[in-house]
Amino acid sequence: MGYAEGAAGARPQSKTTAKAGRGSMDRIRIVGGRRLNGVIPISGAKNATLPLMIASLLTEDTLILDNVPHLADVALLQRILGNHGVDVMIAGKRAGENGDHGRTLHISAKTIVDTTAPYELVSKMRASFWVVAPLVARMGEAKVSMPGGCAIGTRPVDLLIMALEKLGADIDIEAGYVIARAPHGLRGGEVVFPKVTVSGTHTALMAATLARGTTVIENAAREPEIGDVADCLNKMGARISGAGTSRIVVEGVSSLHGARHSVLPDRIETGTYAMAVAMAGGDVLLANARPELLQAALDVLARTGVAVTPTNEGIRVCRNGAALAPVEVTTAPFPGFPTDLQAQLMALMTRASGTSHITESIFENRFMHVQELVRLGAHIRLDGDTATIEGVARLKGAPVMATDLRASVSLVIAALAAEGETIVNRVYHLDRGFERLEEKLAACGAAIERVSD
Ligand code: UD1
Numbered sequence: 136m137g138y139a140e141g142a143a144g145a146r147p148q149s150k151t152t153a154k155a156g157r158g159s160m161d162r163i164r165i166v167g168g169r170r171l172n173g174v175i176p177i178s179g180a181k182n183a184t185l186p187l188m189i190a191s192l193l194t195e196d197t198l199i200l201d202n203v204p205h206l207a208d209v210a211l212l213q214r215i216l217g218n219h220g221v222d223v224m225i226a227g228k229r230a231g232e233n234g235d236h237g238r239t240l241h242i243s244a245k246t247i248v249d250t251t252a253p254y255e256l257v258s259k260m261r262a263s264f265w266v267v268a269p270l271v272a273r274m275g276e277a278k279v280s281m282p283g284g285c286a287i288g289t290r291p292v293d294l295l296i297m298a299l300e301k302l303g304a305d306i307d308i309e310a311g312y313v314i315a316r317a318p319h320g321l322r323g324g325e326v327v328f329p330k331v332t333v334s335g336t337h338t339a340l341m342a343a344t345l346a347r348g349t350t351v352i353e354n355a356a357r358e359p360e361i362g363d364v365a366d367c368l369n370k371m372g373a374r375i376s377g378a379g380t381s382r383i384v385v386e387g388v389s390s391l392h393g394a395r396h397s398v399l400p401d402r403i404e405t406g407t408y409a410m411a412v413a414m415a416g417g418d419v420l421l422a423n424a425r426p427e428l429l430q431a432a433l434d435v436l437a438r439t440g441v442a443v444t445p446t447n448e449g450i451r452v453c454r455n456g457a458a459l460a461p462v463e464v465t466t467a468p469f470p471g472f473p474t475d476l477q478a479q480l481m482a483l484m485t486r487a488s489g490t491s492h493i494t495e496s497i498f499e500n501r502f503m504h505v506q507e508l509v510r511l512g513a514h515i516r517l518d519g520d521t522a523t524i525e526g527v528a529r530l531k532g533a534p535v536m537a538t539d540l541r542a543s544v545s546l547v548i549a550a551l552a553a554e555g556e557t558i559v560n561r562v563y564h565l566d567r568g569f570e571r572l573e574e575k576l577a578a579c580g581a582a583i584e585r586v587s588d
Pocket of ligand 1: 181183330332
């Protein structure tokens with residue numbers, strides 16, 4: 136999958152980056168055993184960028200997003216929005232800026248030419264289903280394909296549909312499509328989620344901004360990306376309070392206007408590199424990272440014996456030779472330990488001095504990395520939603536592959552501590568969610584390179 140480049144000036148910064156995302160058959164080659172030292176810049180959050188781009192559908196005016204990461208998922212969403220008539224212009228870099236600043240997107244949904252999101256596009260990226268909310272809120276109708284199967288469990292959309300119904304949309308499901316209609320506009324209502332859902336909360340929030348009257352969202356997801364989207368929507372003229380808590384109140388307005396917003400730093404990328412440093416040893420500053428976005432994960436790392444220090448520039452992570460202590464962790468909605476760091480923590484615990492237990496409570500079937508970690512020499516036993524990891528003294532490099540992006544990056548982490556060479560296949564999973572991964576790690580001393588056929 137290649138990047139759809141926008142305006143001139145957004146060209147990749149180096150030879151390594153130039154290849155990023157280009158070849159779906161690319162592999163990453165890693166030779167383990169090197170410590171990491173230096174600075175890793177943390178990019179804008181993928182999981183905020185995607186809903187922020189989708190929020191552009193709510194207004195005729197231009198939404199300007201800064202600090203947007205250069206990722207395959209962003210390029211794909213750009214294509215999907217293009218199908219609805221949205222123009223995305225990628226601004227050039229200013230003098231003196233380097234690849235660490237993220238990009239600026241000018242997104243204009245002045246005229247919506249099509250309210251249908253077809254299966255061919257939605258099936259490639261589940262989050263694109265979320266266009267249903269702004270489309271029905273602004274246009275009074277939307278026809279969006281159900282996302283279909285997914286590598287990490289069934290991932291239904293029933294709660295998103297429930298939220299839209301509570302706001303007055305009529306919903307039909309025909310031939311795999313959700314058809315939402317509200318010809319006279321949505322109206323405020325009470326949305327009570329029976330379980331915490333990020334996708335459901337984004338959907339309710341976006342739909343409620345343009346609904347007549349007040350909406351109350353109970354048991355809302357508290358993930359920082361929800362707060363970031365709410366901040367942006369408020370800059371666009373929405374009246375949202377309580378985002379970041381489990382009760383969000385939205386006073387509907389008749390229209391939204393343009394705004395400029397900078398995407399918050401990626402807490403999952405931050406936690407991933409923190410675990411990479413913990414695995415390889417060394418001393419790295421995760422620049423621009425914000426500790427409050429991932430305190431639960433940083434606390435777990437501290438329990439393993441890794442030194443984690445917030446600084447003015449970001450978070451410093453340091454491990455100098457000391458053994459890693461095992462941990463007991465259960466994933467949970469924010470502010471708990473994120474499911475998106477579960478695979479990476481498991482990779483780290485393969486080298487702990489003792490037995491760890493990791494329980495996955497958010498997604499069923501999110502353990503595809505286990506068999507691949509075992510190929511590298513890990514001792515892991517699965518029992519339902521709990522993995523028991525017995526730390527081993529050494530891992531040995533091997534060819535591996537993974538079926539989602541967090542699993543793929545867990546293999547990179549394991550490879551950093553494995554003896555000899557590891558080849559991680561199917562790099563397109565990494566390109567979906569990690570910007571310039573091999574470049575960032577290589578700059579800190581890792582022996583890592585992208586290999587194209
Ligand atoms: C988002 C993140 C993903 C992260 C997940 C949990 C994005 C683009 N993706 O995914 O990286 O792993 O949050 O933090 O932000 N559920 C239902 N019915 C629904 C919707 C969800 O039962 O209608 C269930 C899911 O199957 C899952 C749980 O609720 O078990 C949480 O899902 P949700 O929070 O909605 O995850 P996503 O928004 O898809």
